[in-house]
Amino acid sequence: QQQVKQSPQSLIVQKGGISIINCAYENTAFDYFPWYQQFPGKGPALLIAIRPDVSEKKEGRFTISFNKSAKQFSLHIMDSQPGDSATYFCAASRVMRSSTLGRLYFGRGTQLTVWP
């Protein structure tokens, strides 16, 4: 059962445009929502993350929008650049004092291509 559903599977955007990737989750116990960026041949790297106590987080050209009632969150990449071309994964987990809850549940990824 896919705990985090991600769309679209692939996305093509022109340079300077806005890239938007969406994710939805079911488990209301999730309280940490990161986005990871992966380039070919590399491991994923944390891009930006949000906790459910805020509805938006912005870091440079990257923004996470979070809708707790809808159980959805999205990544917006403003002024998309060819160097942003990569695979993006959303994820969710529980961040608690408990030592046994730390795994990330990943979406299936979105392959973003930004044309120059």
Add this chain to the structure above:
Amino acid sequence: GAGVSQSPSNKVTEKGKDVELRCDPISGHTALYWYRQSLGQGLEFLIYFQGNSAPDKSGLPSDRFSAERTGGSVSTLTIQRTQQEDSAVYLCASSPRLAGASYNEQFFGPGTRLTVL
């Protein structure tokens, strides 16, 4: 400082053989994770080690898969009697997992690409 390292970077094996994949986490990180990434799929959780707690093995797909973490540092993922469907990139991640932290950043290694012929 050094990141998460994994070896080998590529492994080609014949069906039925056993393989061992190694992960060296970032020094001082208490949590270590193994994931599997197949073409077109997301990252599939395999196993999670946290300090001295019993590992969370809930993601291991069959009893052919096992992992250990020695001395709270290096981890080895072993796949016995490999099958063609085991072909994937195996990713290791570590996390400082600070008590009470409001985040859970996982630092990934470059992965081991396993091909079972």
